[in-house]
Amino acid sequence: MSLQVFALGRVSTVSGGEAQQELIDIELFKKVDLRVGVVKHAEKVAGSKKLLRLLIDVGTEVRQIIAGLAEWYKPEELVGKKVVVVVNLKPKKLMGFESQGMLLATCDQGKPLLVTIEGDAKPGSKIC
Template sequence: MSLKTPNNPTKFNGEFNIFFCLILSMNEKKEIISYGEFLKLDIRIGLVVEAESIPKSRNLIKVMVDLGEEEPRQILAGMAQFFKPEEFVGKKVVVLTNLKPRKMMGLWSKGMILAADVGNKPYLLSLPPEVKEEVPVGSIVR
């Protein structure tokens, strides 16, 4: 797949759009993986404690997520076209924590907040309010 075509949704004003890359990859047939490979994924519950727009970025939101670690983790979410930063704050979200860190717009992203794709619109995978308090940050998702 080439990222140079003007109609390619993975680029938006020259900026790499992670969410649309995920949509493209989700629509491709995936290779079957073993249970052992699945176990390599570290997916946990995190609480969004801060979120802010990134200057000069139309796609990314800088999100600080409490995963029960010493300090909140910085994650860049490619969802600014769909959510305002304040819509993230206070939500318990599902996070892929062992994704290789990646630098975008001069900032490091150290994980990925997971979302469902419905008609090319992301829906955050988060805990409903009635169980939000019962599930502590850092809980493993299996």
């Protein structure tokens, strides 16, 4: 199993005890705003085998996030899940939709496993 961290255009992989990484300063890491989000709606993106369109409550608003999860998750499996969202990424257009954030996931043999939150954390709670 490996853990991939996707942030600020860089990918670091830790696998089998060997780390291949570019170190960043703590001040740069502090700029990444991670929040609890609750998936309110999920659907496949027409014309794509890989993409799902998710509506996620991040506390102050509902964000649309386009995620490459359709090969591994059914839309109905995601509704109600508490996920970790990067909320301060610049929006990006994917298949005609604006994606307004990114979800955190690990990758186990190429399969993404969403990082989820248990307990009473409210939408918009800051990950600290």
